[in-house]
Amino acid sequence: MKIGGTSLEPLFIWKKKHSIADAVDFATSVAATLARLGSGAYVAHIGNRPAKLLELYEREVCPFSRKVREALSILDLDAIVHPCAPEPRRFRSAVEGYVGKFQIPLLVDPNTSATITDSDAIVRYLFRHYGDGQVPLPLRMGPLTDASSKFASLLRKSKAAESPPTKEPDDLLELYSxxxxPYCRLVRETLMKWEVPYIVHNVARGSPKRGAFVERTGKMQLPYLVDKARGIEMFESRAIKDYIEDHFGSNGHRH
Ligand SMILES: N[C@@H](CCC(=O)N[C@@H](CS)C(=O)NCC(=O)O)C(=O)O
Structure with missing residues (x-):
């Protein structure tokens, strides 16, 4: 069909592949990014690199965890992520073992033996040890930072549904994100839902790791999932979400 010389075919193909719910889901993910003024989109302030991977216990929809993830993206830092669902199960005792109670975000740095809670303390620590010591403005506006992060969490609250525990994967998944x-967020939410631990390779705009990524995969597109145990690598948030649901969700034990 053509209107005013413009073919509407692509629109119909898009509609067939995506439901209205998908469109709303993506729109609120974009809005969450906008609420935080795009913080975590660009790499900056890079300093020393850690020899061993940092470990983060967090929750995708937790406003305080978001601040820490933004800091990791800005500083181009990878980490082992232990995503905690709203009703945390898999990592509850590990967090309680470190902190004495369940509280996230929790950063464990095996390079310095530091164990830190409180998002502002973690952000300051990261920029001091792995940056140039300067915390960027969107992360140091106190109550405004927290309010905008809480608003972003509100937009994605429906993604925090409770899920039954599933089998832990044998090997850590790896997510380039x-x-x-907004697309990477959809994948991280699915990992949170099933509490699937993974290594996050942060490759925000300007990341020095982007060249190697393109060499490896042939193009610059995120998210990108690597499941070494199964020899799987894939693009496309929808396909990755389905893969996680199929292999690590409630049907995971069947694979
Ligand atoms: N001031 C702390 C607040 C952290 C906080 O309130 N975290 C919540 C999650 S967003 C929590 O751990 N709640 C306990 C629970 O979920 O059981 C920070 O900035 O890190």
Whole structure:
């Protein structure tokens, strides 16, 4: 069909592949990024690199965890992520073991043996140890930072549904991502839902790791999932979400 010389075919194909619910889901993910003024979209302030991977216990929809993920993206830092669902199960005792109670975000740095809670303390620590010591404005506006992050969490609250525990994967998944990407968020939410631990390779805009990524995959597109145990690598948030649901969700034990 053509209107005013413009073919509407692409629109119909898009509608067939995506439901209205998908469109709303993506729109609120974009809005969450906008609420935080795109913080975590660009790399900056890079300093020393850690020899061993940092470990983060967090929750995708937790406003305080978001601040820490933004800092990791800005500083181009990878980490082992232990995503905690709203009713945390898999990592509850590990967090309680470190903190004495369940509180996230929790950063464990095996390089310095530091164990830090409180998002502002973690952000300051990261920029001091792995940056140039300067915390960027969107992360140091106190109550305004927290309010905008809480608003972003509100927009994605429906993604925090409770899920039954599932089998832990044998090997850590690896996700190429960055905090401000609306598509990457959809994947991270699915990992949170099933509490699937993974290594996050943050490759925000300007990341020095982007060249190697393109060499490896042939193009610059995120998210990108690697499941070494199964020899799987894939693009496309929808396909990755389905893959996680199929292999690590409630049907995971069947694979
Ligand atoms: N001031 C702390 C607040 C952290 C906080 O309130 N975290 C919540 C999650 S957003 C929590 O751990 N709640 C306990 C629970 O979920 O059981 C920070 O900035 O990190």
């Amino acid at each position: 960055y905090e401000a990407s």
